[in-house]
Amino acid sequence: MKIVAAKKLLKANDRLAAENRKKLSAAGVVCVNIVGSPGAGKTTLLEALFAALGGRARPAVIEGDIAGAIDAERIERLGVPVVQINTDGACHLDAGMIAAALADLDLEAVDLLFIENVGNLVCTAGFDLGEQLRVVVLSTVEGDDKAVKYPAIFQGSDALVITKADLLRHTNFDPARITADYLRLAPDGRVFQVCATTGDGIPPVVQWLGGDRHET
Amino acid sequence: MKIVAAKKLLKANDRLAAENRKKLSAAGVVCVNIVGSPGAGKTTLLEALFAALGGRARPAVIEGDIAGAIDAERIERLGVPVVQINTDGACHLDAGMIAAALADLDLEAVDLLFIENVGNLVCTAGFDLGEQLRVVVLSTVEGDDKAVKYPAIFQGSDALVITKADLLRHTNFDPARITADYLRLAPDGRVFQVCATTGDGIPPVVQWLGGDRHET
Numbered sequence: 001m002k003i004v005a006a007k008k009l010l011k012a013n014d015r016l017a018a019e020n021r022k023k024l025s026a027a028g029v030v031c032v033n034i035v036g037s038p039g040a041g042k043t044t045l046l047e048a049l050f051a052a053l054g055g056r057a058r059p060a061v062i063e064g065d066i067a068g069a070i071d072a073e074r075i076e077r078l079g080v081p082v083v084q085i086n087t088d089g090a091c092h093l094d095a096g097m098i099a100a101a102l103a104d105l106d107l108e109a110v111d112l113l114f115i116e117n118v119g120n121l122v123c124t125a126g127f128d129l130g131e132q133l134r135v136v137v138l139s140t141v142e143g144d145d146k147a148v149k150y151p152a153i154f155q156g157s158d159a160l161v162i163t164k165a166d167l168l169r170h171t172n173f174d175p176a177r178i179t180a181d182y183l184r185l186a187p188d189g190r191v192f193q194v195c196a197t198t199g200d201g202i203p204p205v206v207q208w209l210g211g212d213r214h215e216t
Numbered sequence: 217m218k219i220v221a222a223k224k225l226l227k228a229n230d231r232l233a234a235e236n237r238k239k240l241s242a243a244g245v246v247c248v249n250i251v252g253s254p255g256a257g258k259t260t261l262l263e264a265l266f267a268a269l270g271g272r273a274r275p276a277v278i279e280g281d282i283a284g285a286i287d288a289e290r291i292e293r294l295g296v297p298v299v300q301i302n303t304d305g306a307c308h309l310d311a312g313m314i315a316a317a318l319a320d321l322d323l324e325a326v327d328l329l330f331i332e333n334v335g336n337l338v339c340t341a342g343f344d345l346g347e348q349l350r351v352v353v354l355s356t357v358e359g360d361d362k363a364v365k366y367p368a369i370f371q372g373s374d375a376l377v378i379t380k381a382d383l384l385r386h387t388n389f390d391p392a393r394i395t396a397d398y399l400r401l402a403p404d405g406r407v408f409q410v411c412a413t414t415g416d417g418i419p420p421v422v423q424w425l426g427g428d429r430h431e432t
Contacts, residue, residue, distance in 0.1 A: 037358075066366055067367055070365060143254075
């Protein structure tokens with residue numbers, strides 16, 4: 001009974017996700033679902049990407065949080081259109097929430113739509129939002145064993161962005177280990193290493209988001 | 217319909233949690249549910265606690281992971297009894313899983329039982345496991361805004377252990393801010409700041425776990 005209900009919910013989610021994808025595609029919007037643990041540096045990464053975009057693409061953000069609007073306020077300060085979703089306890093965004101948020105955005109004025117998911121390496125994996133790209137953000141201080149321990153979120157994702165590269169020398173994080181584990185789960189995935197607070201490593205991410213997704 | 221099912225499940229969980237609590241109490245075991253994000257340093261904290269216990273109490277561990285046994289192997293190397301639970305995708309432990317794991321432990325030979333929950337600041341909040349103490353582990357590199365953004369897990373917990381204190385000077389983490397936010401959610405909670413890799417700050421945690429839980 002419980003499993004049937006869960007399957008029905010997921011089916012409904014997939015239908016809504018397909019509608020979102022169609023709507024975004026029709027408006028020429030590239031939509032990126034940003035997932036990662038609490039504190040991985042998702043919002044700081046967005047801030048760095050906006051600084052580096054330099055007007056080459058018009059960004060917007062859908063912020064998913066269980067409570068509060070701290071991240072949305074940070075984005076708003078940069079003059080980027082942002083819609084806040086408060087999940088009221090729910091541990092991930094779903095396609096229905098995104099459909100509601102899309103109605104609040106002028107998609108004709110957006111080229112790159114970032115969805116910052118709830119900080120959660122587990123539950124976010126099960127829900128297609130209608131995005132074109134899924135990017136996993138993992139900080140050097142979280143440990144290099146996370147792809148092995150939380151495989152679903154990495155599996156089939158489009159890129160891994162390793163953040164807080166400036167702290168690497170203070171940790172036992174091995175970028176080669178996580179890269180090898182990641183590429184087993186996402187053979188076509190790209191791996192980036194950045195320090196979002198200084199902007200180091202950000203330009204290749206911007207280039208990739210801009211459509212140059214075929215280099216090795 | 218969906219809500220009823222969820223309520224029923226939670227009710228069943230609470231019943232099993234009460235049974236676990238009774239069983240643990242009868243055996244004189246203090247059970248500690250350790251929750252936190254992936255990479256907060258839960259396992260490293262356990263390693264430091266075991267080193268500091270120095271035979272004053274006999275520990276055991278129930279390790280919750282979605283996949284793999286990396287953490288259980290780390291604990292086993294220290295000669296501490298450990299039972300691994302693989303949740304096979306589930307985002308938190310529940311009382312039924314703990315009941316099954318308890319059957320694999322000789323509780324008469326245990327004083328302190330640590331349950332290392334799945335790395336998840338969200339879903340773990342809803343499930344009583346039958347523990348006596350719930351400890352939230354948060355690293356300095358995750359940011360000081362987490363109590364505001366993920367209130368449920370902090371609410372009513374017994375202690376906040378701030379880990380990776382050695383990295384504090386490389387971050388903008390403000391211990392005073394998280395402490396104030398935390399104490400609003402858990403007025404009786406204790407706050408510790410530790411560096412588990414060096415052992416700094418560990419002795420007060422051990423003292424508190426040993427029953428000295430009334431100081432300020």
